[in-house]
Amino acid sequence: MAAMFELCLIGIGTGNPDHLTRQGEQAIRDAELILIPRKGDNKADLADLRERIIGDVTCGDGPRIAHFDMPQRRADDGYLQGVDLWHDAIARAWLAAIAGVSPAPDKVALLIWGDPSLYDSSLRIMTRLTPRPRVRVIPGITALQALTAAHAIPINDIGAPFTVTTGRRLRDEGWPPNTSTLAIMLDADCSFQTLQADEFHIWWGAYLGMAEELLISGPLDQVRDRIRTLRAQARRDHGWIMDIYVLKKRASDGAQP
Amino acid sequence: MAAMFELCLIGIGTGNPDHLTRQGEQAIRDAELILIPRKGDNKADLADLRERIIGDVTCGDGPRIAHFDMPQRRADDGYLQGVDLWHDAIARAWLAAIAGVSPAPDKVALLIWGDPSLYDSSLRIMTRLTPRPRVRVIPGITALQALTAAHAIPINDIGAPFTVTTGRRLRDEGWPPNTSTLAIMLDADCSFQTLQADEFHIWWGAYLGMAEELLISGPLDQVRDRIRTLRAQARRDHGWIMDIYVLKKRASDGAQP
Numbered sequence: 001m002a003a004m005f006e007l008c009l010i011g012i013g014t015g016n017p018d019h020l021t022r023q024g025e026q027a028i029r030d031a032e033l034i035l036i037p038r039k040g041d042n043k044a045d046l047a048d049l050r051e052r053i054i055g056d057v058t059c060g061d062g063p064r065i066a067h068f069d070m071p072q073r074r075a076d077d078g079y080l081q082g083v084d085l086w087h088d089a090i091a092r093a094w095l096a097a098i099a100g101v102s103p104a105p106d107k108v109a110l111l112i113w114g115d116p117s118l119y120d121s122s123l124r125i126m127t128r129l130t131p132r133p134r135v136r137v138i139p140g141i142t143a144l145q146a147l148t149a150a151h152a153i154p155i156n157d158i159g160a161p162f163t164v165t166t167g168r169r170l171r172d173e174g175w176p177p178n179t180s181t182l183a184i185m186l187d188a189d190c191s192f193q194t195l196q197a198d199e200f201h202i203w204w205g206a207y208l209g210m211a212e213e214l215l216i217s218g219p220l221d222q223v224r225d226r227i228r229t230l231r232a233q234a235r236r237d238h239g240w241i242m243d244i245y246v247l248k249k250r251a252s253d254g255a256q257p
Numbered sequence: 258m259a260a261m262f263e264l265c266l267i268g269i270g271t272g273n274p275d276h277l278t279r280q281g282e283q284a285i286r287d288a289e290l291i292l293i294p295r296k297g298d299n300k301a302d303l304a305d306l307r308e309r310i311i312g313d314v315t316c317g318d319g320p321r322i323a324h325f326d327m328p329q330r331r332a333d334d335g336y337l338q339g340v341d342l343w344h345d346a347i348a349r350a351w352l353a354a355i356a357g358v359s360p361a362p363d364k365v366a367l368l369i370w371g372d373p374s375l376y377d378s379s380l381r382i383m384t385r386l387t388p389r390p391r392v393r394v395i396p397g398i399t400a401l402q403a404l405t406a407a408h409a410i411p412i413n414d415i416g417a418p419f420t421v422t423t424g425r426r427l428r429d430e431g432w433p434p435n436t437s438t439l440a441i442m443l444d445a446d447c448s449f450q451t452l453q454a455d456e457f458h459i460w461w462g463a464y465l466g467m468a469e470e471l472l473i474s475g476p477l478d479q480v481r482d483r484i485r486t487l488r489a490q491a492r493r494d495h496g497w498i499m500d501i502y503v504l505k506k507r508a509s510d511g512a513q514p
Contacts, residue, residue, distance in 0.1 A: 011402075018280035021398065026275065083415055117405035117412045124411065137406035141278065145268075145396035148374035152392045154381065155374045158340055159443075161422035161433075169418055176418075178433065186416075 005098075007126055007133040008109040009116040011140015014242075015046075016209030017053050019141040027138050028054055031063040031109035035097050037070040050111045064105070068097040087121060091128040108133070114142045119166075119185050143244045144183050146208035150215055153203060155246065156181065167191040182247045190228050192247065197221035201250050206234060206243035214243075219250065262355075264383055264390040265366040266373040268397015271499075272303075273466030274310050276398040284395050285311055288320040288366035292354050294327040307368045321362070325354040344378055348385040365390070371399045376423075376442050400501045401440050403465035407472055410460060412503065413438060424448040439504045447485050449504065454478035458507050463491060463500035471500075476507065 010027045013019020028034070036050050047067075054062050071089035073082055098108060112120055116137050126135055144164065148155050156162050163179055167187025171194055175182070184191065192202060200220040204227050207213050214234060216227050227245075235241040267284045270276020285291070293307050304324075311319050328346035330339055355365060369377050373394050383392055401421065405412050413419050420436050424444025428451055432439070441448065449459060457477040461484050464470050471491060473484050484502075492498040 013278070016280070018283065019278055019396070021270070021276055021278050022282075023273070023275035025279075080415065115402050115405075117402060117410065119413060120411070121415070123409060124415070135409045137409050139276070139398045139402035139406040141396045141398070142402075145372050145374060145399075148372075149394035149396040152380060152394050153374065154377070156376060156421070158337065158378070158381070159423055159425060161420050161426055163418050163420045164413070165418035166416055168416060176435065 004131050005105060005133050006107050006136060007129075008107065008136040008138065009112050009122050009126075010109055010138045011115040011142075012050070012053060012111045012113065013141035014114055014143045014146045014209045015049060015207065016146070017049070017056060019146070019209055020053060020057070021138070021140065024138050024140060025057045027109060027136075028057045028063070028111075030107060032105035032107045033064045033066055033098065033101055034109045034111065035094060036065055036067050036111070038067050039070050046113070053111065063109070064101060066097040066101055068093040083121075087125045088128060090121075091125050094125070095129065112140065115140045118142050118144075118164075141209075143185065143205075143208055143242065144246075147183075147203065147205045147244050147246065150205055150208060150213065151203045151217055151246075153246070155183065157248075170194065180249045183244070184247065185244050187243070187245075190231065192220060192224065192245065193228070195220065195247070197224055199250055200247045202227070202245055202247050204243065204245040206231065206241055207238075208242075208244070212238065220247070261388050262362060262390050263364050263393060264386075265364065265393040265395065266369050266379050266383075267366055267395045268372040268399075269307070269310060269368045269370065270398035271371055271400045271403045271466045272306060272464065273403070274306070274313060276403070276466055277310060277314070278395070278397065281395050281397060282314045284366060284393070285314045285320070285368075287364060289362035289364045290321045290323055290355065290358055291366045291368065292351060293322055293324050293368070295324050296327050303370070310368065320366070321358060323354040323358055325350040340378075344382045345385060347378075347382050351382070352386065369397065372397045375399050375401075375421075398466075400442065400462075400465055400499065401503075404440075404460065404462045404501050404503065407462055407465060407470065408460045408474055408503075410503070412440065414505075427451065437506045441502050441504065444500070444502075447488065449477060449481065449502065450485070452477065452504070454481055456507055457504045459484070459502055459504050461500065461502040463488065463498050464495075465499075465501070469495065477504070 008027050010024050036047055038047055073086040110122055112122055116122055162181035164183045167184055167189055170184055171191040197220040202220045203217040205215050216223050265284050267281050293304055295304055330343040367379055369379055373379055419438035421440045424441055424446055427441055428448040454477040459477045460474040462472045473480050
């Protein structure tokens with residue numbers, strides 16, 4: 001392996017191959033090696049999707065592909081320590097996959113679901129590599145953008161702020177003060193159930209941008225149970241689910257925001 | 258004009274034609290008419306950029322283009338009322354531009370800087386049209402994503418929230434409580450100057466994705482004056498500027514976040 005290779009993190013959007021940008025297409029064509037994780041569960045279609053995107057863009061004359069087994073995060077190490085050990089393990093898996101390729105590639109790429117800046121750890125894992133590779137980031141369409149596009153809503157009120165957070169935070173800390181709009185990612189537990197339902201409006205989506213896309217929106221008290229039921233059913237049917245939602249406080253007169 | 262036409266809002270990214278997604282390219286090709294604003298100031302290069310993108314994608318065999326003069330927002334109406342009147346005026350300008358085209362187009366598109374969901378009012382303006390067109394939204398790369406990609410940073414800390422807000426809010430309301438990461442958009446006044454500079458780290462960028470791109474990052478107390486000076490100079494040179502920044506609270510030991 002070259003002393004210092006380039007690692008390119010390419011945002012590929014949320015499952016719709018047409019989310020790919022021209023910049024992303026070119027970066028895939030320029031790569032000598034693309035690393036693809038195998039998750040060892042029913043998310044196999046995501047690995048397939050990555051290979052389909054590569055095939056589409058390169059017309060068969062593509063870069064080499066190296067698969068690596070995505071290490072499992074251990075739940076018994078505590079949250080932040082668990083993440084730390086997990087990132088170390090992923091860094092080792094990347095290096096092992098790269099070391100298996102000859103000649104040593106100078107341009108290595110990873111296809112990142114959504115955008116490399118948003119709730120993705122590749123930029124942090126990259127800092128564990130020695131020597132540190134040159135890094136290049138190609139932005140991609142996030143699940144949040146796919147959600148607001150599908151519902152045709154702006155994320156912010158006029159001139160107003162919004163906060164992006166996780167299901168864990170909403171569950172543990174409740175609705176943050178002085179906030180009218182919240183986008184929730186990484187929520188496996190329908191944490192919106194912990195809220196006072198008659199105070200909020202929700203825009204929910206799963207499998208965004210994919211053929212399986214599911215969308216529900218409405219006053220939280222009217223659609224909460226329908227989302228929970230549909231989500232559980234879809235998860236059983238597909239073996240996995242990725243979803244996201246936006247919540248807005250309703251005006252005190254109950255009008256839709 | 259057909260009783261109900263389709264209005265497609267196409268996110269085109271932040272000035273790099275390669276931010277365009279495949280979905281965006283196809284939507285441009287599918288449009289019968291594209292509306293392009295003329296701002297009547299030195300931002301002419303933005304209108305030019307839109308036409309260049311259309312030309313690129315359609316290889317000359319493109320949709321019709323109708324220009325409209327972007328109404329000016331009156332400062333003396335108060336902020337929210339001024340925005341309201343301004344949106345009405347823009348809606349009238351769209352309709353007048355569409356009415357000038359024969360035969361009446363069924364598919365009309367607007368090229369939206371960044372993403373139609375983020376600090377863009379086209380989705381709100383659209384609701385003022387009678388009859389209401391069918392709406393379609395194509396997500397695009399935002400300035401925030403172009404910024405984090407250029408600096409190769411994640412926007413969120415691990416499992417942590419972040420807030421997106423405006424320069425006006427930061428200036429008027431100060432740093433929001435319980436917040437470690439803030440992204441600031443629409444700031445013409447370097448509102449970061451109102452903060453206690455030794456408590457923050459800043460990642461700043463202007464003309465993101467364009468050849469003129471400017472980037473500065475560092476502890477706020479060390480780079481604040483440099484950003485202010487460079488920003489003022491660039492604004493004079495180009496006649497306009499668009500910039501954005503991310504601020505993070507520094508750890509109490511002064512370490513870089």
